[in-house]
Amino acid sequence: MAQNVAFIGLGVMGYPMAGHLAKAGHSVTIYNRSSEKAQNWLNEYSGTISLSPKEAAQNADFIFICVGNDDDLRQIMTGETGVLAGLTQGNIVVDHTTTSATVALEMALACAEKDVLFYDAPVSGGQAGAQNGLLTIMLGGDESHIDSVKSVVSAYARFSQLLGPVGSGQLAKMMNQICIAGIVQGLAEALHFGLNAGLDCAAVIEVISKGAAQSWQMENRHQTMLKGEYDFGFAVDWMRKDLDIALQEAKQNGSTLPLTALVDQFYAEVQKSGGKRWDTSSLLARLQK
Amino acid sequence: MAQNVAFIGLGVMGYPMAGHLAKAGHSVTIYNRSSEKAQNWLNEYSGTISLSPKEAAQNADFIFICVGNDDDLRQIMTGETGVLAGLTQGNIVVDHTTTSATVALEMALACAEKDVLFYDAPVSGGQAGAQNGLLTIMLGGDESHIDSVKSVVSAYARFSQLLGPVGSGQLAKMMNQICIAGIVQGLAEALHFGLNAGLDCAAVIEVISKGAAQSWQMENRHQTMLKGEYDFGFAVDWMRKDLDIALQEAKQNGSTLPLTALVDQFYAEVQKSGGKRWDTSSLLARLQK
Amino acid sequence: MAQNVAFIGLGVMGYPMAGHLAKAGHSVTIYNRSSEKAQNWLNEYSGTISLSPKEAAQNADFIFICVGNDDDLRQIMTGETGVLAGLTQGNIVVDHTTTSATVALEMALACAEKDVLFYDAPVSGGQAGAQNGLLTIMLGGDESHIDSVKSVVSAYARFSQLLGPVGSGQLAKMMNQICIAGIVQGLAEALHFGLNAGLDCAAVIEVISKGAAQSWQMENRHQTMLKGEYDFGFAVDWMRKDLDIALQEAKQNGSTLPLTALVDQFYAEVQKSGGKRWDTSSLLARLQK
Amino acid sequence: MAQNVAFIGLGVMGYPMAGHLAKAGHSVTIYNRSSEKAQNWLNEYSGTISLSPKEAAQNADFIFICVGNDDDLRQIMTGETGVLAGLTQGNIVVDHTTTSATVALEMALACAEKDVLFYDAPVSGGQAGAQNGLLTIMLGGDESHIDSVKSVVSAYARFSQLLGPVGSGQLAKMMNQICIAGIVQGLAEALHFGLNAGLDCAAVIEVISKGAAQSWQMENRHQTMLKGEYDFGFAVDWMRKDLDIALQEAKQNGSTLPLTALVDQFYAEVQKSGGKRWDTSSLLARLQK
The missing domain is CATH 1.10.1040.10 (N-(1-d-carboxylethyl)-l-norvaline Dehydrogenase; domain 2)
Incomplete structure (x- = not known):
């Protein structure tokens, strides 16, 4: 089922992952700190560019994130133009960044205040896995919506599995x-x-x-x-x-x-x-x- | 092609390995330090018991050894009743013990004086591999007779490979x-x-x-x-x-x-x-x- | 020369260190998170109790700190009732906590905005050294006022040395x-x-x-x-x-x-x-x- | 009390150690594998050269050894021209080589057959310690003659101590x-x-x-x-x-x-x-x- 998705962070991993979402028929809104990469992505795939994480979140039911580390994640999520500011009840946030379990719990709590589920979802398979859509995804989060999460990430994952509550993926x-x-x-x-x-x-x-x-x-x-x-x-x-x-x-x-x-x-x-x-x-x- | 083979050392590995040789149709002469194990083996498989490593070697074209360590190997090979004393030109000695490369070279030199080839041939696959005839064998020694060695050990090995001169297996x-x-x-x-x-x-x-x-x-x-x-x-x-x-x-x-x-x-x-x-x-x- | 000093943190180290300052004739204002320890100290030594790090700092020319870690130090220094809020131009802050060099630099910068010098001054010698006034002190900070710092800490140190700019002590x-x-x-x-x-x-x-x-x-x-x-x-x-x-x-x-x-x-x-x-x-x- | 002593092994350690024995008034017979070093030593100190470890041992009551390792020690001690062949009842062998405890026990047993005591006596203090006569000596062996051993080695040791039976020094x-x-x-x-x-x-x-x-x-x-x-x-x-x-x-x-x-x-x-x-x-x- 085609979904409205946002993808934040178009690095060597995120760029092809977002591409797979677009090719799978999802409506993709992208955000990247440096806009040049976002522009390149738009030349290659179809989707919409947004000017802030908040705006990206406002356009989507599923928000995917793939940035560098704990601090990057906090920056993307919080503040006036952050993801949290753009969330609506029922949204789902899936974070592919490799982070500490602590920051995953922190973000999940912040999302819960908006009735939003947060999944930590680090990947393995490297750049090649991202490009070929063959990643493995380790998921932590709520069982209730895991099927829809797995369905969307199947665009770039050959295997994904829920391993327990938030933080378990990390x-x-x-x-x-x-x-x-x-x-x-x-x-x-x-x-x-x-x-x-x-x-x-x-x-x-x-x-x-x-x-x-x-x-x-x-x-x-x-x-x-x-x-x-x-x-x-x-x-x-x-x-x-x-x-x-x-x-x-x-x-x-x-x-x-x-x-x-x-x-x-x-x-x-x-x-x-x-x-x-x-x-x-x-x-x-x-x-x- | 059925061969006259000796098997010296009927421990948890050697016992089933010698058994596979017997089942494959080779004429097997066995020697073990404790004669009880040798007797058990004879009750289970067909073959001949010998009273010393020397005697075992005298009965065979291929002499297989599987003992504990460097010192055990030296003891089996040397001395009045050792393998070396029973070797004839053209025999082939294959040692499955995991030893130092040094003792392999030492034994190969001693064998060479009798115009006998020595192969070091440590195995992997453990007890289960020995019992099921599914060992992997790492061979070191002369290329000239490797095919006949591989042919005989195929009774208990699913894979064997010459990796270089004597010592390379170790x-x-x-x-x-x-x-x-x-x-x-x-x-x-x-x-x-x-x-x-x-x-x-x-x-x-x-x-x-x-x-x-x-x-x-x-x-x-x-x-x-x-x-x-x-x-x-x-x-x-x-x-x-x-x-x-x-x-x-x-x-x-x-x-x-x-x-x-x-x-x-x-x-x-x-x-x-x-x-x-x-x-x-x-x-x-x-x-x- | 007797000085007005504040001592913040009356743990196993700080308690006897502050005591040595009092015995050396300095006017000591103490602050401790749990007031019970502060009360005990007052029963043993002469000095003044203060209700916040800020108040302690307001009473003193030299402010000594000896707490647990980076976070403790930040908490003592910042905020409405923190040391920084009570500092006056020309004060000197000496931190005996073992911390990162990073937090030392951070605090030195904050002090500099108030024209106050900050010295990181971790100690060695343990509890016995603190009790017997025989600590060794590794100092980092400005050369200009090192003599007066060394003079005051000599109450509990048998040896102290400036090792370079702020952070060098740590x-x-x-x-x-x-x-x-x-x-x-x-x-x-x-x-x-x-x-x-x-x-x-x-x-x-x-x-x-x-x-x-x-x-x-x-x-x-x-x-x-x-x-x-x-x-x-x-x-x-x-x-x-x-x-x-x-x-x-x-x-x-x-x-x-x-x-x-x-x-x-x-x-x-x-x-x-x-x-x-x-x-x-x-x-x-x-x-x- | 001046003694008849032999010193075997004139390396960077043994050379000056033997020299201290000579300067202390003992009658020193030396042996070294390469005779050049022995000759140099004779030019510097007074003593007698011997042509084999056996001959050195025959001339002495105390036999000191300082060679490279276990194998060197075995070589010096055993064989037709070895120390053991030259020992007489009541002699004392002191080995300054750093060896295994096993070889020390082995040599002590061989000496015991000749009613000779063996002390393992590795040193610390390095080349400088040997030159300045300031070595520390860790002794293993029999208590009965430890005083006479300590007395002789005091020529080059500032401290020596019996630490237990043979092997304890090592x-x-x-x-x-x-x-x-x-x-x-x-x-x-x-x-x-x-x-x-x-x-x-x-x-x-x-x-x-x-x-x-x-x-x-x-x-x-x-x-x-x-x-x-x-x-x-x-x-x-x-x-x-x-x-x-x-x-x-x-x-x-x-x-x-x-x-x-x-x-x-x-x-x-x-x-x-x-x-x-x-x-x-x-x-x-x-x-x-």
């Missing part, structure tokens, strides 16, 4: 990033070791990817790692932002994450050596220095 | 274990975090296993980890033996393995709390204490 | 805590090892404290560590607060602190096992579990 | 090195942080060395660390040898040494970047890259 995303930290550092150490041992690492990976050492990262990143190619993918700067959120949340819920904390520091070394924009798999570059 | 196995160390610790921290956050972790894993955080360990171990079940699988004691080999080899080849070294210490804590025989996934138990 | 304190993290974890591992090895650890410490392994922690904490006594000293909760500040600052200035990040996680394990209030030396308890 | 030395690993990495991170923060680190150290962050390393190494000078002191290669011994021993006695294992890997990175011969304080160089 917490799940943190689990995702914690797993990746361990996998990538382990893989990097293995390849570093293999290279130093003079092995044909691609041949070894072909064998060991058939068993208990297998991982998505191993299958999808070992070739570029072996070539030392890191100018693509999910940037180290973003990974550190996400790990910081996870480490802070762990402090709140009493978890200990020694490997995560350590790998976060190794990413700091990657940043120092010029890798702020490199893919997360660049932990190997640090070892090979 | 080095590949080290890469395998290094990868697992990172994956399992990352997964353990993620589940620990999720449990503390009150998430439905099984539901989260269903979602995140579709993307960049996916791993064999995640898919095959998260359920038992969430139940706190560790009385199965690949034991922590064995994992520490393997990581020690990798860390010592890393010293030789100039690799740095910070995560591997740290996780090895976490396994030491698992051992202390009674987990010597627990599956490697028991790193979660340490965090949940 | 940054120095972070260096202090980073050093301690490494020292204590190393010492804990050594004692853990020695106990497991059956050594007379006190005898060993007597020997090795004469050389390159010596540290203040070794000399002053090994006895209580060996007895498993941790109900005293600088609490793990406070240490984690301080390490968090250091780790966040490191992110800003591009430093990598792998050991600090890891030990911070070990302190999280101490917290979980009931050690929130234990001395920082309790890292040994974690290993001995 | 175990104490391991504790020493574990402590240093934590101290130096913590200090390196603090200085790295301070440099990035733009602090006058020498001034900060002056302040924080007065309290709980103080250490011998801080006082004696911060200046050279801040200058990036590492061409002196106790070499990283030797430190890794010692840490390996400690980590292996920890495996035997059930200790977990996460920081030690991690810092050992950081030293591996220092080795890779050309620092095999640098002082242990060079962990800072790794962070500053």
Whole structure:
């Protein structure tokens, strides 16, 4: 069913996501801080431009947000021209930003005062997933309207799932990033070791990817790692932002994450050596220095 | 083509592996330090028992070995009643023990003096893989006879691959274990975090296993980890033996393995709390204490 | 020279510090959130109670603050009844709280608008140091009035030093805590090892404290560590607060602190096992579990 | 009381140690693998050269050894021309090499068969300590003859202490090195942080060395660390040898040494970047890259 939707934040993720909504037949109102990107989007897809988050929200039943971090989200939502100022009872806000669970709860409370449901909905699948409409979406929020949310996001998601109350999507995303930290550092150490041992690492990976050492990262990143190619993918700067959120949340819920904390520091070394924009798999570059 | 084969070492791995050889029609001579196990094996499969590694070797063209560690291998191979004393020109020795690359080279040299080829051939797939004949085999050794080796081991391997000269199989196995160390610790921290956050972790894993955080360990171990079940699988004691080999080899080849070294210490804590025989996934138990 | 001073925050540190100022002959106006402590202080020392930080500031030339963290400091300083509202040109604010360098700069700027100098002045020496007037003070701020600041704080400090512009005191304190993290974890591992090895650890410490392994922690904490006594000293909760500040600052200035990040996680394990209030030396308890 | 002593191993430590024995009036017979060093020593001090460890032992009541590692010690002690072959009942062997506790026990047993006492006696104080006769000696062995041992070693030791049965000296030395690993990495991170923060680190150290962050390393190494000078002191290669011994021993006695294992890997990175011969304080160089 075609809906009136707003999409706020046309970055490398949001731009194609909003595009998929338009191609799926929804009426899309867009807002972006820099208007140039919004103009480009309008040249490519059909929709309406708005001059503020508030105005975007006023035009829509579903408001999607995809910005950078907690502070960006707060800025988009609050203030005179913010989303909250434009909401009407019955609207649904879906936030695709990776944020803390705290800010998700904060926003959900603010929305509740307007009889509006808020869903935190961080994604995985990266830029390629956004472009190809194959994202995975981790949802936190109310069960009552989850079907309509899943129906709309199906324009760019191959899989989405409600994981619990508001904040659960963000917490799940943190689990995702914690797993990746361990996998990538382990893989990097293995390849570093293999290279130093003079092995044909691609041949070894072909064998060991058939068993208990297998991982998505191993299958999808070992070739570029072996070539030392890191100018693509999910940037180290973003990974550190996400790990910081996870480490802070762990402090709140009493978890200990020694490997995560350590790998976060190794990413700091990657940043120092010029890798702020490199893919997360660049932990190997640090070892090979 | 049916062969005369010897199988030395009827532990949890070797016992079913030798069984698969018998069922595949090979003439199998067995040797085991404790003769009781050898007797059990003979009750279950058809073959011949021998009283020493030397005698086993004398009866065979292919000699397979699957014992505990470097020292066990040296003991089986050398001395008056050792394998080396029973070898004839043209024999082939295949060692399935996980050992250092150094001892593999040492044994290959000793075999070469008798015009015998030595292949290091550590396996992955665990006890279940051995029982179901679905092991993966990492081979190091001479290219000339690799086809006949692969043909015989196909009785219990779904996949085997030559990865380079003698020692390469062991080095590949080290890469395998290094990868697992990172994956399992990352997964353990993620589940620990999720449990503390009150998430439905099984539901989260269903979602995140579709993307960049996916791993064999995640898919095959998260359920038992969430139940706190560790009385199965690949034991922590064995994992520490393997990581020690990798860390010592890393010293030789100039690799740095910070995560591997740290996780090895976490396994030491698992051992202390009674987990010597627990599956490697028991790193979660340490965090949940 | 006797001065009119205000002291805000009568915790375990501030209470005796303010007492030393009174005993040194200064006219002391006190303020504490819970008035009971202020009343106790007045029973013990001579001075004046005030009902708000603003009122305290109005009565004084030097305003000393010793509260819990960044947020506490902001709360004390700002708002209708805050210190800033009570400042007069020429006043000097000295903050003994361990905070981020950022909040120190923020407060210094706010003070500057009133022609008031702000010094960040975190201390080391603990509760005993405060009681005995033997603290060490790390100062950040303007050189022009450092002598008068040092003169007043000499009531409770055996040593104080200007280390650079505003924020430098806090940054120095972070260096202090980073050093301690490494020292204590190393010492804990050594004692853990020695106990497991059956050594007379006190005898060993007597020997090795004469050389390159010596540290203040070794000399002053090994006895209580060996007895498993941790109900005293600088609490793990406070240490984690301080390490968090250091780790966040490191992110800003591009430093990598792998050991600090890891030990911070070990302190999280101490917290979980009931050690929130234990001395920082309790890292040994974690290993001995 | 002047004694007949043998000194085997004239490296950077042994050379001056043997010299102090000669200057103290003992009759010294020396042995060194490369005879050139022995010749140099004879030009500088008075004594007798011997052609084998056995011959050296035959000439002496006390046999001192200072070589590189376990294997060196075994080589010096055993075989046709080894020390054991030259021992007579009542002799005393004192080994200053830093070795495993296992080899110390092994040698003590072999000596016991000849009614000879063996003391393990690793030292601390470095090359400077050896030259100035200011070493500290950690002794393991029998109480009965400890006074005569201490009397002779007082020629080059300012302090020596019996710490328990054979092996205790080595175990104490391991504790020493574990402590240093934590101290130096913590200090390196603090200085790295301070440099990035733009602090006058020498001034900060002056302040924080007065309290709980103080250490011998801080006082004696911060200046050279801040200058990036590492061409002196106790070499990283030797430190890794010692840490390996400690980590292996920890495996035997059930200790977990996460920081030690991690810092050992950081030293591996220092080795890779050309620092095999640098002082242990060079962990800072790794962070500053």
